[in-house]
Amino acid sequence: MLASCIGVCLNEADSRVGREGMVPEELQVSIVGGGIGGLTAALALRARGLSVTVFEQANELREIGAGVTINPNAMLLLHRIGLADQIERIGCLITGQVMRTSAGELINASTPRSTSSQSYNVHRAELLKLLAEAQPEGTLHLGHRLSGAREIDDRVILNFSNGVSVKTDVAIGADGIHSTLQREIGLKTFPLSEGIMAYRGLIPTEKLSWAKDIGGRMSRWIGKGRSFLCYPVSRGRLLNMVAFVPTDLDTEESWTAPGDLMTLRAEYAGWDDPVLETIGALDSTFRWGIYDRAPLPYWSSGRATLLGDAAHAMVPHLGQGAAQAIEDGFTLAVFLEGARAPDTPKRLKAYERTRLARTSQIQALARETGRLFRAEYDDPVERDRFMAKWMAANGQIRAYDAEAVAKDAFVLASDAGSI
Numbered sequence: 001m002l003a004s005c006i007g008v009c010l011n012e013a014d015s016r017v018g019r020e021g022m023v024p025e026e027l028q029v030s031i032v033g034g035g036i037g038g039l040t041a042a043l044a045l046r047a048r049g050l051s052v053t054v055f056e057q058a059n060e061l062r063e064i065g066a067g068v069t070i071n072p073n074a075m076l077l078l079h080r081i082g083l084a085d086q087i088e089r090i091g092c093l094i095t096g097q098v099m100r101t102s103a104g105e106l107i108n109a110s111t112p113r114s115t116s117s118q119s120y121n122v123h124r125a126e127l128l129k130l131l132a133e134a135q136p137e138g139t140l141h142l143g144h145r146l147s148g149a150r151e152i153d154d155r156v157i158l159n160f161s162n163g164v165s166v167k168t169d170v171a172i173g174a175d176g177i178h179s180t181l182q183r184e185i186g187l188k189t190f191p192l193s194e195g196i197m198a199y200r201g202l203i204p205t206e207k208l209s210w211a212k213d214i215g216g217r218m219s220r221w222i223g224k225g226r227s228f229l230c231y232p233v234s235r236g237r238l239l240n241m242v243a244f245v246p247t248d249l250d251t252e253e254s255w256t257a258p259g260d261l262m263t264l265r266a267e268y269a270g271w272d273d274p275v276l277e278t279i280g281a282l283d284s285t286f287r288w289g290i291y292d293r294a295p296l297p298y299w300s301s302g303r304a305t306l307l308g309d310a311a312h313a314m315v316p317h318l319g320q321g322a323a324q325a326i327e328d329g330f331t332l333a334v335f336l337e338g339a340r341a342p343d344t345p346k347r348l349k350a351y352e353r354t355r356l357a358r359t360s361q362i363q364a365l366a367r368e369t370g371r372l373f374r375a376e377y378d379d380p381v382e383r384d385r386f387m388a389k390w391m392a393a394n395g396q397i398r399a400y401d402a403e404a405v406a407k408d409a410f411v412l413a414s415d416a417g418s419i
């Protein structure tokens with residue numbers, strides 16, 4: 001059950017359209033958090049006829065200067081809400097992946113097998129802008145930071161620190177790794193340092209001689225305890241760099257803490273020339289402490305649930321964090337379509353059951369992938385064996401149709417009388 005509300009309800013708004021009127025009551029869904037997960041979920045829910053409002057704490061939508069990979073399992077879903085063309089317009093189609101040792105010896109090179117397995121690298125800020133602009137007017141409410149939530153009389157009351165209080169039928173916490181709604185439904189996560197941190201930065205591609213004909217290729221170098229990843233974003237205009245290094249510091253779990261270029265350079269002394277050229281071309285860098293979390297025991301309580309990083313934050317090595325948030329939104333839309341207010345607790349539990357095993361499995365694979373990229377496999381045979389296993393598992397993750405799985409799960413749950 002939701003914890004008691006601490007905030008004072010100064011300006012209580014009932015967000016359900018036609019509650020007292022003659023028109024049929026429409027389920028009102030409120031999403032807390034206007035990041036990649038929250039905004040995509042709003043579009044997926046709306047596409048199934050639900051009435052949705054998004055509350056975002058920031059006064060203006062901002063994203064960090066970094067790239068994000070939209071893997072095929074997410075592209076498939078974005079295509080269904082008409083966004084694929086726009087992703088193609090802002091992004092870079094991934095045309096291959098090359099993995100090398102720190103000295104530059106080739107370990108593995110792959111190319112996408114078919115158009116159905118296409119992935120794009122995009123600039124996070126450009127993706128967020130696209131998702132925000134796709135929202136119908138009046139959907140997104142900025143400057144609303146959730147401070148408390150409670151369930152009363154079959155509805156959830158959301159209290160925001162600007163004094164606004166909103167009643168809703170369903171509350172979805174898409175409020176990221178430090179989720180307030182997660183806390184309000186009685187959960188607590190314990191971030192565990194992976195013992196590594198990442199430096200990241202963006203460089204105009206034209207400044208790098210080695211990247212002149214990079215096309216859509218992703219390049220990764222792996223060496224003892226660290227790795228270095230580069231890929232183009234913004235239609236190839238910028239190169240996104242992420243450099244994972246060991247740390248025994250309790251680094252901040254922030255995406256925007258400034259990093260030191262001299263220290264970064266020292267971390268990669270003696271590495272392959274493109275790595276050194278890339279670091280040399282950076283004007284600034286940011287540090288990012290990498291933390292892992294165990295799967296949560298549940299995501300839903302009554303009429304509230306979680307999605308994205310609030311539900312299953314994972315280490316970034318598989319590039320699936322955003323994709324899993326997107327899958328969550330589409331699954332929720334299937335389970336909430338046509339629901340009446342009294343149905344929602346069971347529907348949210350069914351959503352959780354459908355998603356929890358998959359995201360827990362992906363959290364675990366992302367952790368193992370980190371070990372591969374940090375070259376923790378001393379024996380190359382063992383490394384290649386894991387690599388083959390990893391590529392097969394990753395292929396399965398990327399070939400998944402979350403919406404189709406949700407529809408089947410919905411039918412099964414209906415037949416079993418559990419929703």
Ligand SMILES: Cc1cc2nc3c(=O)[nH]c(=O)nc-3n(C[C@H](O)[C@H](O)[C@H](O)COP(=O)(O)OP(=O)(O)OC[C@H]3O[C@@H](n4cnc5c(N)ncnc54)[C@H](O)[C@@H]3O)c2cc1C
Pocket residue numbers: 032033034035036037038055056057058066067068069070071144145146147174175176177178179180200255288307308309310316318319320321322323324325
């Ligand atoms: C540098 C970097 C690279 C990554 N690369 C990839 C990749 O290549 N592929 C991939 O799939 N994933 C990647 N990820 C992971 C991915 O970005 C996250 O998993 C994804 O952003 C999660 O989306 P979300 O909407 O759940 O959370 P977020 O993007 O964190 O959004 C949460 C939103 O909630 C808002 N919020 C927080 N608290 C409140 C509150 N109390 N009230 C109201 N609003 C609130 C925040 O302001 C924010 O807008 C990467 C992550 C990082 C940092």
